[in-house]
Amino acid sequence: MGLNPRLPIAQIQGSFLSRYLGSEAIVAIISFSAGLIVSLLSWLFDNFPASP
Secondary structure, eight states: OOOOTTSGGGGOOOOHHHHHSOHHHHHHHHHHHHHHHHHHHHHHHHHSOOOO
């Protein structure tokens, strides 16, 4: 049993970050980045008036 060696999915390896960080840390970084981007976009749209 196992993956067929001819399938491309059999050769998938971990990402660069997974070598140095645990999966919880990667999820935390992605979540923090998403929250930061949403906050910055919200601030951007609130502080710059729409063009007439």
